[in-house]
Amino acid sequence: MRRTIIYSLLMLFAILCLVPIIWLVASAFKANADFQVFAFAPPVDRLTLANFFSLFRQMPFMRFMMNSFFVAGVTVIVQLFFSSLGGFALAKYAFAGKKVIMGVMLATMMIPGPVLLAPMYELIYHLRLVDTHLGLIVPGMVNVFGMFLFRQSMLSVPDEMLQAARIDGCNEFQIFWHVVLPVSRPIIGAFCLIAFMGTWNSFLWPQIILQSSDRFTLPIGLNQMVGVYEADYGALMSGTLLAVLPVVVLFFLLQKEFIAGLTKGAVKG
Amino acid sequence: MQLKSARTAPYLFLAPFVISFLIFGAYPIIRSMILSLYITSGPEAQHFVGLDNYLHLLQDPDFWTAVRNTATFAIGSVALQLPISLGLAILLNRPDIRARNVFRFIFFSPNLMGLVFSALLFTLILAPKFGLLNAGLHALFGLSATTRWLSTPELVMPALIMVALWLYTGFNMVYFLAALQSVDTELYEAATIDGAGRWSQFWHVTLPGIKPVLIFVVVLSTIGSFQLFELAYLLLGNSSGPDQAGLTIVMYLYQNGFLGGDLGYAAAIGWTLAGMVLILSMIQLRITGTGQEES
DSSP states (O other): OHHHHHHHHHHHHHHHHHHHHHHHHHHHTOOGGGGSSOOSSOOGGGOOSHHHHHHHHHSOHHHHHHHHHHHHHHHHHHHHHHHHHHHHHHHHOOOTTHHHHHHHHHHHHHSOGGGGHHHHHHHHHHTTOTTSSHHHHGGGSSOHHHHHHHHHHHTTSOHHHHHHHHHTTOOHHHIIIIIIHHHTHHHHHHHHHHHHHHHHTOOHHHHHHOOSGGGOOHHHHHHTTTTSSSOOHHHHHHHHHHHHHHHHHHHHHHHHHHHHHHHHTTOOO | OHHHHHHHHHHHHHHHHHHHHIIIIIHHHHHHHHHTTEEEETTTEEEEOTTHHHHHHHTOHHHHHHHHHHHHHHHHHHHHHHHHHHHHHHHHHSTTOOOHHHHHHHHHHHHHHHHHHHHHHHHHHTOTTTOHHHHHHHHHHOOOTTOOTTTSHHHHHHHHHHHHHHHHHHHHHHHHHHHHHTSOHHHHHHHHHTTOOHHHHIIIIIHHHHHHHHHHHHHHHHHHHHTOOHHHHHHHTTTTSGGGTTOOHHHHHHIIIIISOOHHHHHHHHHHHHHHHHHHHHHHHHHTTTTSOOO
16 A cells, blocks of 8 residues: 555656657657647647758758867867876875865865856857857866766776786876776766766856857757747657757666766765 | 885876866866956956945846746746655555556656756647647636737746756655665664554655755755756747746846846856855755754
């Protein structure tokens, strides 16, 4: 009896979570005429790809997609390299100034991002990076959260391993590259997914920096469709569906590492 | 040679962070303080006004509307999200629950959509005539099928809170579930032997066991809620909704700084926001007794 109630509650919430997503998929394939009357999903024989064609006609959607991939890809790779390198230094070396650096890192995480919008725009303006993808990538080259994540995970790499590599003639960077990074694969997977999702969904900063439509990323590009008179919901939903697919694919590839990485900082095992 | 390299290596490895921090962290923070003392018109024209921006802000009715809206959102979403996500985590953590990972994945799935694309999806779900929400409420409870969620001032914030609830409940649940799983099961056994009931176990074993994570989630949710922008902006546009019902602090910052060009006023709004967030977090930490001796 009690178990039935618990399962019902869980099922209820699961349905609430899934219904909007199923509706997104259904709406992406729904004919325009079927939007005028409410139907959860149209009959199977009326499903259509028309929304996707309409989307591609209305905006350079693939261009937005490429821009998003470029910005997110470069950001993740650069952040991965610098954050893991910094995390490694904090985890495996004793040196003067370490406490100061970690304090500064914590402090930067405490400051709400919007405080920096105005001076950051001014800076990017003077660097002549307004309306460029570099203007999106450069300010976020180092991910402080990522440095903490890597430090936490690399603390558990045994010192003997590093020492053995030193005796074999590795220099410090080679130790990082050939010894520490390979054993950090799970946390690399988690970090890539977290960083990718963050950049993929980034809206406010690109909205400030980007001006020409051929440089828009997906969030900025798709938002142009909202609020126009007679919004073409079918096209908007098909675009939204295509936009979330890369994240879903990446999630399934990296799922295991992700949940572990997400909770690593918060919970001591 | 080897020794020397091991001594300089950490500094080299941290150099990217330090350089990046100096240029894109330390400098903007200082510059932001200075900027908040100026009235500007774009990045080129600036006029020193001292603390006038802050004084003006205190008397700016639009700013206080934004503060009120943002606080409503923060209180509403934290008060709803946390109990629900904790409740779900407790249910999922019961030893007799099967398919735990399937449920966890489903609860987490809205997060895969992400903030921006969820907002785009909800522009259709909240649509008055053929939106999913009205149709669902009509079919289940016989409510009006023509409720205009985003054009009725009183309904704007409830609508945003609802979207945030859908988006973040599962995310918080993942944290809570991980925390619950790390509570020592022997403590429960001991409590059962001592004759503790379910409530008593919850208060004396579960809550203390997950307290650090609970506080972490509460503080982060509050800080995040006070920076509400994307959801409101994507659903309501530049106009910030009917009667400014969807105007948030960060949206007001954006409007002043980047639509109006007054970067100085935007910086002042930013620091006021930072001050409010700092005070709130300190109050939360004080109430929960974090950092003090645990008994």
